[in-house]
Amino acid sequence: MALDDRKSDGFTFVGTRPNRPDGLDKVTGRARFGADASAPGMLHGAILRSPHAHARILRIDTSKAEALKDVKAVVTRADFSDKVEFAPGLEGDFWNILENVMAGDKALYDGHAVAAVAATSALAARDALKLIEVEYEVLPHVTDVDKAMLMDAPVIRQGAADYSVPEGMHPNVVRKHESGHGDVEAGFAEADLVIEDHFTTEATHQGYIEPHACLATLGADGKGELWCCTQGHWIVQKTCAALLGIETANLRVTASEIGGGFGGKTTVFIEPVALALSRKANKPVKLVMSRSEVFRATGPTASASMDIKIGMKKDGTLTAAQGTFRLQGGAFPGGPADFTAMCAFAPYNLPHVRQVGYDVMTNRPKQAAYRAPGSPMAAFAVESVIDELCNQLGLDPIEVRLKNASREGTKASYGPRFQRIGLVETLEAAKAHPHYTAPLKPGQGRGISCGFWFNHGGETSVSLALSEDGSAQVMVGTPDIGGSRASMALMAAEVLGIPYENIRVTIADTATLGYNDVSHGSRVTYASGLATIKAARHAVEKLCERAAKKWGIPVDAVKWENGCAVPSGPNAGEFDPLPLADITADMGRTGGPISGHFEATPEGAGVSFATHIVDAEVDPETGKTKVVRYTVVQDAGKAIHPTYVEGQFQGGAAQGIGWALNEEYIYGADGRLQNSVFLDYRIPVASDLPMIDTVIVEVPNPGHPFGVRGVGETSICPPLAAIANAVSAAAGARMRQLPMSPPRILAALKADG
Amino acid sequence: MSKIHVSTTVNGDAVEYLCDPRETLLDCLRDKLSLTGAKEGCGTGDCGACSVTLDGRLVCSCLVLGVEAEGKEIGTVEGIAEGDVLHPLQQKFIDYAALQCGICTPGILVAAKALLEQNPDPTEEEVRFWLAGNLCRCTGYDKIIRAVMDTARDMRETA
Numbered sequence: 001m002a003l004d005d006r007k008s009d010g011f012t013f014v015g016t017r018p019n020r021p022d023g024l025d026k027v028t029g030r031a032r033f034g035a036d037a038s039a040p041g042m043l044h045g046a047i048l049r050s051p052h053a054h055a056r057i058l059r060i061d062t063s064k065a066e067a068l069k070d071v072k073a074v075v076t077r078a079d080f081s082d083k084v085e086f087a088p089g090l091e092g093d094f095w096n097i098l099e100n101v102m103a104g105d106k107a108l109y110d111g112h113a114v115a116a117v118a119a120t121s122a123l124a125a126r127d128a129l130k131l132i133e134v135e136y137e138v139l140p141h142v143t144d145v146d147k148a149m150l151m152d153a154p155v156i157r158q159g160a161a162d163y164s165v166p167e168g169m170h171p172n173v174v175r176k177h178e179s180g181h182g183d184v185e186a187g188f189a190e191a192d193l194v195i196e197d198h199f200t201t202e203a204t205h206q207g208y209i210e211p212h213a214c215l216a217t218l219g220a221d222g223k224g225e226l227w228c229c230t231q232g233h234w235i236v237q238k239t240c241a242a243l244l245g246i247e248t249a250n251l252r253v254t255a256s257e258i259g260g261g262f263g264g265k266t267t268v269f270i271e272p273v274a275l276a277l278s279r280k281a282n283k284p285v286k287l288v289m290s291r292s293e294v295f296r297a298t299g300p301t302a303s304a305s306m307d308i309k310i311g312m313k314k315d316g317t318l319t320a321a322q323g324t325f326r327l328q329g330g331a332f333p334g335g336p337a338d339f340t341a342m343c344a345f346a347p348y349n350l351p352h353v354r355q356v357g358y359d360v361m362t363n364r365p366k367q368a369a370y371r372a373p374g375s376p377m378a379a380f381a382v383e384s385v386i387d388e389l390c391n392q393l394g395l396d397p398i399e400v401r402l403k404n405a406s407r408e409g410t411k412a413s414y415g416p417r418f419q420r421i422g423l424v425e426t427l428e429a430a431k432a433h434p435h436y437t438a439p440l441k442p443g444q445g446r447g448i449s450c451g452f453w454f455n456h457g458g459e460t461s462v463s464l465a466l467s468e469d470g471s472a473q474v475m476v477g478t479p480d481i482g483g484s485r486a487s488m489a490l491m492a493a494e495v496l497g498i499p500y501e502n503i504r505v506t507i508a509d510t511a512t513l514g515y516n517d518v519s520h521g522s523r524v525t526y527a528s529g530l531a532t533i534k535a536a537r538h539a540v541e542k543l544c545e546r547a548a549k550k551w552g553i554p555v556d557a558v559k560w561e562n563g564c565a566v567p568s569g570p571n572a573g574e575f576d577p578l579p580l581a582d583i584t585a586d587m588g589r590t591g592g593p594i595s596g597h598f599e600a601t602p603e604g605a606g607v608s609f610a611t612h613i614v615d616a617e618v619d620p621e622t623g624k625t626k627v628v629r630y631t632v633v634q635d636a637g638k639a640i641h642p643t644y645v646e647g648q649f650q651g652g653a654a655q656g657i658g659w660a661l662n663e664e665y666i667y668g669a670d671g672r673l674q675n676s677v678f679l680d681y682r683i684p685v686a687s688d689l690p691m692i693d694t695v696i697v698e699v700p701n702p703g704h705p706f707g708v709r710g711v712g713e714t715s716i717c718p719p720l721a722a723i724a725n726a727v728s729a730a731a732g733a734r735m736r737q738l739p740m741s742p743p744r745i746l747a748a749l750k751a752d753g
Numbered sequence: 754m755s756k757i758h759v760s761t762t763v764n765g766d767a768v769e770y771l772c773d774p775r776e777t778l779l780d781c782l783r784d785k786l787s788l789t790g791a792k793e794g795c796g797t798g799d800c801g802a803c804s805v806t807l808d809g810r811l812v813c814s815c816l817v818l819g820v821e822a823e824g825k826e827i828g829t830v831e832g833i834a835e836g837d838v839l840h841p842l843q844q845k846f847i848d849y850a851a852l853q854c855g856i857c858t859p860g861i862l863v864a865a866k867a868l869l870e871q872n873p874d875p876t877e878e879e880v881r882f883w884l885a886g887n888l889c890r891c892t893g894y895d896k897i898i899r900a901v902m903d904t905a906r907d908m909r910e911t912a
Contacts, residue, residue, distance in 0.1 A: 024847065684893075
């Protein structure tokens with residue numbers, strides 16, 4: 001189902017493209033982001049960070065810093081709650097976060113926080129950091145995932161592994177995932193061609209342009225206020241309360257406008273530190289990260305080392321697939337090895353499949369979620385092998401994917417049977433797109449890839465209140481990272497039958513709405529959208545009750561149509577339609593304020609697939625790659641605001657291009673990050689990219705009232721592989737390592753030639 | 754360290770502030786004048802989120818010292834609209850959804866306005882290279898480039 005016929009879909013507001021409610025604020029500089037807040041009497045914080053990749057902290061002397069007149073507080077680990085206890089395995093989540101935001105006995109990576117200062121100015125705070133003396137005992141370190149698994153590797157932390165890790169593995173391996181079905185050996189025996197290969201990807205940063213920032217106030221009475229840029233302020237509230245030993249409800253967290261997150265703002269870094277400083281100084285404290293701190297101590301995604309083996313018959317039928325995925329997640333458990341393994345083969349209907357994932361610790365910053373965490377690297381490895389199989393068997397890559405595509409009822413590689421899904425529709429749309437058959441110039445290659453992401457529901461609360469004049473305010477708890485306030489207003493308008501412009505959507509703070517999970521897992525338009533629809537329906541029920549009361553008929557004889565209560569049929573009686581605004585005008589006298597709300601954990605998020613087509617051009621003299629044409633085809637279920645759906649498609653593709661071609665964390669032999677500024681960690685700039693074409697496919701998700709599937713993350717799953725396949729075709733050499741930087745491409749050309 | 758008194762003009766208004774010689778123009782705009790439209794994305798002149806004009810020239814305000822603004826004319830995103838009338842670029846950015854999170858938007862608007870003042874008829878390539886100093890992580894630049902090109906077309910037609 002293409003988007004072109006969408007106005008035959010019965011929707012009035014959904015599927016239209018109104019301007020976003022926060023547009024004016026954002027083009028005039030009025031929108032208030034994390035670092036844009038201030039408070040009377042505010043101090044400025046700064047954090048001292050370890051210059052060592054791995055070191056025991058023998059002594060911290062803060063006396064010289066504390067002696068400065070401008071310095072009002074210095075905190076170390078001793079200033080956090082001692083009730084947050086370490087538990088073996090993965091259970092000590094709060095302890096892990098505490099350990100990450102302020103080092104305990106050891107500094108575990110270059111950039112690990114060891115102390116913090118609050119002073120009367122940002123400059124004074126930075127100057128004071130230089131006076132804090134830390135005595136380190138430098139320990140051996142490891143930053144590479146394969147080396148961290150070798151038996152002689154330095155141990156990051158004993159006892160961090162959970163029950164899933166078999167005996168005999170290095171203590172840095174902290175979790176093992178294994179899943180699949182069938183008998184892969186039997187499957188490989190049926191194949192006409194089996195390819196086995198090894199692939200690696202580097203850690204990349206989410207690269208949001210807004211560094212982490214917050215403004216914290218915590219008084220001696222244990223009551224606090226926190227303003228911060230976050231993808232989810234309830235998790236910030238819960239985590240900070242635990243780390244500081246205060247009651248959750250006593251900390252009110254307000255989410256600022258957020259300058260990008262992509263998964264990297266789903267946890268806390270500086271917020272508990274600012275609160276600890278504020279408690280000690282008894283004044284508000286503003287804490288803002290520098291870009292270098294962002295690179296050294298937040299994000300990035302995991303790096304990966306992967307072995308893939310896939311068997312195919314001459315006609316393109318896949319017979320079996322297996323993969324081993326080693327994910328480097330930094331100095332803490334949590335690398336998404338399970339997601340990587342589970343996503344790897346999800347696009348394909350495989351009789352025999354087996355996937356194993358290892359979560360491995362190294363002396364690097366704790367990895368954070370990054371847009372479909374774990375999936376893009378898996379797709380890179382798997383889709384490269386499928387491409388190579390197609391090449392060697394002389395088969396069309398889209399036909400082969402169509403032949404093997406997962407459909408409704410397919411037993412997924414990771415377990416369940418798929419409900420209605422749209423992979424085949426994206427492949428058909430890609431095949432029909434003019435891009436797929438457009439001629440290529442010499443030196444250019446074309447690559448395609450599929451991608452998969454689970455999508456997520458999560459705990460969700462929405463409250464909707466009607467005003468006397470018939471306008472509506474909707475309070476949602478998922479920070480708006482890509483235009484979701486517009487989508488919520490469209491969905492509320494659809495149910496209420498009042499204009500989009502009469503609805504104001506606010507991201508409520510933690511004191512004014514029930515718990516909400518983070519804006520992650522592509523869940524906002526799905527889950528907050530579902531909750532908005534249900535909250536609006538709840539209000540409509542009450543509106544119908546008021547009309548029934550007025551007309552003196554039973555409530556089930558009233559229905560809601562085009563923003564009015566109307567009799568449900570001829571037997572209900574003859575009454576003129578009663579518009580929403582007429583009901584709300586009298587609501588104080590007819591039973592009181594009318595609001596709707598909804599709280600639940602929706603579980604029908606609906607998985608999402610995409611197919612990307614890329615043309616790349618490789619300069620054989622310099623090894624430089626240029627992406628010359630890019631088309632994203634993705635299933636959105638139902639595009640609530642198609643322009644913002646396109647925006648998610650384009651943004652995911654652009655981040656994927658950076659990951660594929662430029663971006664990587666580079667560590668020196670000393671374990672220090674070598675490229676912690678945007679000049680050296682180069683994300684795509686405008687002159688690097690072509691226009692990014694989009695095709696919105698709509699295969700409705702049965703788990704959402706309007707058919708929505710989340711779209712934010714799947715868009716970054718295919719690009720790494722699609723670009724690698726295009727570059728491999730252009731260069732005539734298989735690219736097995738990301739990023740495909742010019743030196744790597746030159747090396748591949750040389751090895752091939 | 755004693756502070757230095759600076760008199761300058763921001764968006765046509767005479768202003769003054771006291772600043773430490775180490776503080777950047779960006780720090781002064783944001784912290785002393787409460788003009789928080791310009792953003793610090795990197796502090797090293799790589800991301801362009803702090804773009805302003807200094808005597809008409811496009812600069813990263815994080816690479817200019819606060820004291821260097823003495824006697825100069827500074828233009829920020831807050832001065833682009835005339836009263837409640839948006840600049841055509843601002844309106845087009847809303848119409849095209851040429852922003853997602855919006856953190857890079859102030860810098861991109863200041864930079865794009867400077868481009869169109871110099872070159873009312875830029876090619877797509879010229880727009881892309883002019884804006885290569887303004888990082889956006891959300892949009893993939895597609896809608897931004899289209900918005901700037903379309904604004905240029907409109908402004909040429911109404912000029």
